[in-house]
Amino acid sequence: MHAPILTVSTLSARIAGQQVVEDISFQVPSLGVTALLGRNGVGKTSTIKAILGLIERSGEVTLAGERIDGEPTHKIVTRGVGYVPEDREVFASLTVAENLRLAERDDNPRRELVEKLFPDLVARSAQLAGTLSGGQQQMVSLARALLNDNELLLVDEPTKGLAPKIVAEVAETLEEAARTVPILLVEQNLQVVRRLAAGAVVLAGGRVVHTGSAQALLADEELTKRLLGVHGGDDSNQPAPAPHASALNPEVRQ
Amino acid sequence: MSVTSSPALAVEGLSLQIGGARILTDVTLQVGKAEMLGVIGPNGAGKTTLFNLVSGVLRPTGGTVWFEGRDVTGEPIHKRARGGLGRTFQTSSLFPRLSALENVRLAAQIRFGGALSVLRYPTSSDEATRDARERLAEVGLSHKAGDAAGDLSHGDKRKLEIAVLLATEPSVILLDEPMAGVASGDVPGLSQVIRRVHREHGCTVLMVEHHMEVVLGLVDRVAVMHHGQLLACDTPDVVMADRTVQSAYLGEAV
Amino acid sequence: MVRDAEHGAQSPVRRESEQSPAASPGGDGGRAAPSARTLTTWVAGAALVVLLAVLPLLNLSLPGILPGPTYTPGALQVLAFALLTAALALSYHLLFGVSGLLSFGHALYFAAGAYGLAILLDRAQMGLLPAIGVTLVIGLVLAALTGAVSLRVTGISFAMVTLAFAQAGSVIVRRNPDRLTGGEEGLALNTDRLPELLVGVVNTKYLYWVALVVLLLVYAVVAWIEHSRAGHLMAATRENELRVRVIGQRPYVIKLIAFVVAGVLATVVGMANLLLQSGAVPRAISTDFTLTLLVMVVLGGVGSRWGAIVGGVLYTLLDQRLNALASSAWIEELPSVLRIPLSEPLFLLGTLFILVVLFLPGGIAGAVGRVDARNRRRTGKADPRTLLEEVV
Amino acid sequence: GCAPSTNTSPGDAPSGAASETATKDPVDVGIVYSKTGPLAAYGKAYLEGFEAGLDYATDGTGTIDGREIKVSYADDTGDADKAVSLAKDFIGQGYPIIAGSTASGIALKLAEQAEQNKILFISGPAATDAIQGVNKYTFRSGRQSLQDVATAGTFIDPAGKKVLVFAQDNAFGQGNLAAVDAVLGAKGAEVTSILVPEDATEFTPFARQAVDAAPDLIFAAWAGATSGAMWQALDQQGVFDAAPVVTGLGDRSTYGAYGPAGSKISFLSYYFPEAADNDVNTAMVEAIEAAGSQADLFSPDGFVAAQMIVRAIEKGGGEVEAMITALEGWTFQGPKGETTVRASDHAMLQPMYQARLSESGGTWTPSLIAEVAPEDVAPPEKA
């Protein structure tokens, strides 16, 4: 068993003064894809943003054994964290090439890799990213993370709004990437999860409600239905008791 | 273009070039009255662009747009809208600080006339307000009437867009990825709304959607776009069996 | 434009920022609130108007704020000036707060009122009422023409085109063509054709009442428009122009209406100001003056009517009275590091303004609104989120 | 020894009577001037002159026959709207006398207030000719543009000469051009002009134009911060070699503005401390120096205003009509010498000066060339 690359313990986060993630703990092993799952609005994106320090957070986060929860975002990222945000967040007024140039952290960025993966971007390198179609923007967003040598990738819903074929391609890309770098992946498309993920962490109402093997979770139809509500069963509205919930409540811990 | 058959909407030789880049090339398409047409195609194929040209957000560099037998190619957006051409946006576009009801009522007022009147109060008893409340009920948003549109959840925003659209009582509506980002549990409900509008109001519907189950379950015909061109336009069965469509759009399953 | 529609709301930070500058939902006060609150607001408003109306008959002293008791001409002059400034700020609120039009040239229409009436009274030897009528038409035409041109562009470009028009006006006024505008020295009011009651310091109270009536008139018009359907469309246009187009309305027309109404209201205030100050000066058409209006509206709280009024009154009183503070004896004795900044009224005003922008988003109205909302939450009443709902 | 009124009028009795009733109620005087704002320097000189003048005219008592003169000061910051508010406040409180106003625009508005409210207004440094004869309530304590221009005319014999007015195209410059036309044109000069846009920042081409016009005399009317650049442009283009250039000498802070051109300009001067040689001037200069400052261009305006106010109260007892009568036609010794309030239009007849600047060790000092008698530069009468 490898030492985990990322350890999150008793992490809480707030947006505009409102608690969106409460006291969650989980680990990302240093190999393979870990899926972060849950229904709409349960706090998946917020968890990732809290790890990156993009929103107000408290609790403990370590990356490769070092505490990062007090660091500003840019320092965390320069330690080797790649981020693919939920809404792509390309810089609309910059060209594709400029978007990529901005993302280069290393002395020798892996331009060839990106060029091989997304030939479309090479052709469009002088186009303003804001005029790209949704899928093309997603490619830019992924490329930005893959350019650098990372210790960890945080990837938030990479297949949202993509054509079926591109979904497959993106999945393949991530599979490729996961051979060298661990990934924490948020994804609604369970087929993609099934194909990529080893571990799974399930959130509900801002808390961790399940951790374990992804394949085992998806194989258990009843559990999947209860935790992810894929078929919209009424019982899934009730969040399951949180096995990992800390005994300390957030107020006491401050 | 033969006007005798008078399709609800027709485009002929529609092209758009931006600084040398051919975004849309020679698209010719007719949509009959009360027909529901799906538009699919890879990301960046030009689907949103087609909608932008039809609704007047963009001006074509070539070709003609016919709306109910009328050449509207040169008409500004608001004239087409008043003529009964309605649309939604790929990313919800609302008045974020106005209430949901107000968002709908503004649209209704424009239909009833006197929207620019300084002599009339938009009181709760007038016809526009009644109409707006009905529309909200129709998409299942009555309980959110007073919430600011910007505070709604993603799925509710999609529904509100449709309510606004309905309030203008369009005869032709263009839906750009209405299901994008809607939780899978909510997809059937929203499909139901679209079907009802189509059936009960007799609207002509054009819908861009990557969610193939939704498309195949709703539409009469499917138009396939690729590289700015119309590849095919036929019944779902024929289109799905097409090799080109499979290789360009669907790819192998994940 | 496509870009805006498709990608405008992508970043959550961006979304936050869109909410902060203009009308916060709280800014529209009790409109959406339960009727008991509405009633309280109405009663309080009416009481305030009555108090303002009888002020010249009372002997109230506000040392440090007014130069003397309220019945004295000096105090009434300051108050009347404050009321007119508030009225002007209110007209600017219609442009900026309601319609989101950042104009740097609003002073032009104010100056059109002041100079227009002065010139007509003196040169054309018109009677007061016909002169007022003609000046109104001039203001209307001027606002319609310049508005029609400048509204063809948006954002900073719009601000700059309006600035350009006002600057052109300013150049012309200072150049004194045909000795019409008096150049630097400005114009004096020809009192020959004015009613006795509007002339002379002993009659300042009548000018005060004129100012009060003008403020009430401007308030009524602005409130009326804001509540009307056109007003709702103005707010909608401010929020999302493309959306307005798609539901079948031309934003240009809506913005032009807001622009022209605000311009004509400024013309009215300009005329009243001419009477009050017995003259017109070129400062009335300077860009600084428009910026001052912007400062007032922001001080009071963007998007709030009474915020604009409070901002206008507060600014005027501060502007008039900070001099007194700046030249007071205790400041003279301070060491120069403190004395120099403190003895410059504009320094204090500028600093106050910066602090408000930094620490009181939503201005005074915003701050009061927040306290109000907190109290209401504590007492368990509903948060009036139903913006623009159930009016009157 | 230093009695304020040198020619005692026969009306001693009313003033005596006034003093008896008035020992209890003082006379209020409101000074509206620029303590801050763009004209603060003028305001300061005015104020220092006024305080010295009040001291001088009341023998340091601040009272007239036991009746106190209560002076209130208010800062108009150079803003006409504010000045009107302040004046109305004073008037509303029953002040019969207002003085001050540094800017012409403010002077005009206060004159208007004086007429509306029938109070005495003594205008300060504002040089506009429009104040002359504007109404019977308005006086002035300084000079006006016409007197400046007439002084310029004393540098040459204007008859048949080509006089070029080089001025800013604003009310000030236009006023000066009109004045030159009226004064020197009347004496047979051919007057032409170069009016430079007020906001222009580049004067070189206009300077060139002035040379090309080949005039016999150039009268420059320029105010404000751009004067340095303007003089440099004239100098660089060789205007001083083409014709003598006359202009008005400003206050101390502007002596350096002329740059190297300073020594080549023929200055007409309204006042500088070394120009006048009389007891009143000495008293004023000393009083101001004792207060830790220096007499400057507009010190006499304040000083004379105080003299006029004391005279008005003394003879008119605070009654506006009587005060007007007391001032009209009054001749007295001011800091500049014999000064007369012309009865018909309240023009201030006074001596003017010709001067030059010279530099030593980086500082410029003015020196007197000649004094011009009041009657030689008296503005034409306005009814």
Add this chain to the structure above:
Amino acid sequence: MSTVVLLAITGLGLGALYFLVASGLSLIYGLMGVLNFAHGSFLTLGAFAGWEIARRTGADSWVTFLLSLVLGAAVGAVMAALTEFLLVRRLYERHIEQVLVTVGLGLATVALFEGIWGTDPVFITGPAWLEQTTSIAGARIPNDRFMVIFVAVLVLLAIVAFLKFTRFGLIIRAGVENRSMVTALGIDVRKAFTLVFAVGGAAAGLGGVLASHFFGYVSPLLGGSLLIFAFIVTVIGGLGSLTGAAIASVAVALLQQFANFYAGGTGDLAVVLALAVVLLTRPSGLLGKKA
């Protein structure tokens, strides 16, 4: 003929001055979207700093002149950096508020300068050569015009190089659009913002010292009087285009110069009209990116 030469070259000098004032403004506006109303104050402060050092070390030596240029730029940079650090930084992505805060700063600082240095203009002298003239085609051109043109070209090249050869321009354009995403790419965007403000402030300070020599004075209102032209050339030149600002500076100055001379002093009106016409035909300015 010599008049036309005189008008053209002095117009070029004036344009260079406009550009010096506008360059910092355009840099900050173009990259950060902040129309900086306090820019005039950066300029004024730079000019006063230059004057303070000059009067202490003897105004007419070249060493002093160079020293005053350096000090003026440094002071402008420091004030700008402080402005960014203390005020603008708190309002990222709220452009209207950023503009408002600079409006307030503009008001307050002008008043403060008046308190410190008084309202009267302070007259400036420099090295004698600057006040002499050089004859070109019969026109006597003041030498300081050449100096201003020379420095303006240097500043243009320096800023273009700064943007071209560093990533700062990129970082800031991206940061204006979506600040948190830039930090999520591992970039400290705050430093970049402060730096760009400082560069803009340095250009303003430099412009201030040269403007004070050009006009022969410095006063608290010096910056403000130039600011409006700086705005106009920035906007005519086009959002984010420094070259556009340079072209617009020269065009505006020449237009103003010739209209003043040949069209009865209508220079200002002509410039204002040109602004309106340019914006109405090309809303994004001459070289601005399409919005």
